[in-house]
Amino acid sequence: MSHTFYVAVSYIAAFAVSFGLVAWVWLDHRARQRELAQLEAAGIRRRSDRSEAAQ
Amino acid sequence: MSEPSLAIRNFSDLANPTRFLALVAVLWPWLAGLTLCLFAAGLYLSFTTEGDYQQGETVRIMYVHVPAAWLSMMCYTVMALSALGTLVWRHPLADVSAKAAAPIGAGFTFLALVTGSLWGKPMWGTWWVWDARLTSVFVLFLMYLGLIALNRAMDDPARAAKVSAVLILVGFVNIPIIKFSVEWWNTLHQPASVVRMGGPTIDPEFLHPLLIMAVAFTLLFFTLHILAMRNEILRRRIAVLRRHAARAAGRKKGAA
Incomplete structure (x- = not known):
């Protein structure tokens, strides 16, 4: 196999790992936001949020 | 009632997760932008230099x-x-930081092993050798996986934080072993050529793209780390809310 093959696979691996970590952080954030929104819809809020809403 | 101040004047102010989240919201777009710019410059140099x-x-x-x-x-x-920070200062965000960093560390260690292998095959004639540097980095990868598994296996976050912190500190002995393995033992992996006494020994033609890529990857790490910490803070808030809701529901049931 040529050197170009090893270089190309290395950069593809670097992109895949970086993209994977970015996707993990992004999807995790979306899932947590959705979960918080569901709790809020069910009337479950943090005490500090409740006092702000009451004002 | 006056609004709580979100201004961060000293390091201990970051102990407040709400303040930390406000700081992350301001900081992350700048960090991400700078990371992208440095990657663009680093990749350009990586493929245009000799x-x-x-x-x-x-x-x-x-x-x-x-x-x-x-x-x-x-x-x-x-x-x-x-x-x-967890064991000595009991900083509320210290465990959040350690837990959020583990998967990122595992990702980069995996990348170092894979790209090292891809360089080793054409240059050494082999994908892998059990020399001191390669083996100690492989042990580091296993330690990351072990710490991720440990955090997921324990239900009580306070206990998981203490056990993880002790294990992390014990495992830190591997870091100087990795760094100096190429000097202490006769390894196939070459000795340090950038961070060494007497300065770098590699030609500026290779040093410049290497340093720019190193700064870009470091900024990528910090961007991912603060965003993963934000997710972990939200995860803990959700767990507390669910617990409080379950307790309140239990009390209502008991009163009825």
Whole structure:
């Protein structure tokens, strides 16, 4: 196999790992936001949020 | 009632997760933008500079392999400092930091192993050898996986934080072993050529893209780390809310 093959696979691996970590952080954030929104819809809020809403 | 101030005047102000989240919201777009700019410059230099007279084109693998290997050790050092924060100062965000960093460290260590292998095959004639440097980095990868598994296996976050912190600090002994393995033992892996007494020994043609890529990867790490910490804070808030809701429902049931 040529050197170009090893270089190309290395950069593809670097992109895949970086993209994977970015996707993990992004999807995790979306899932947590959705979960918080569901709790809020069910009337479950943090005490500090409740006092702000009451004002 | 007056609004709580979100201004951060000293390091201890970051102990307040709400303040930390406000700081992350301001900081992350700038960090991400700077990371992208540095990656653009680093990748441009990585593919426009000359190949090496001996290694040929494979020298370009170094521009992703070396930063990934540096980050694998830096991430563990961040985790060790966080573990100290948990055990010594009981900083509320220290465990959040250690837990959020582990998957990122595992990712970069995996990348260092894969790209090292991809460089080793054409240059050494083998994908892998059990020499001191390669073996100690592989042990580091296993330690990251072990810490992720441990955190997921324990239900009580306070107990998981303490056990993880102790394990992280014990495992930190591996970091100087990785760094000095190429000097203490006779390894196939070459000795340090950038961070060494007497300055770098590599040509500026290779040093410039390498340093820019290293800074880009480091900024990527910090961007991912603060965003992963934000997710972990939200996860803990959700767990507390669910617990409170379950308790309130139990009390209502008891009163009825």
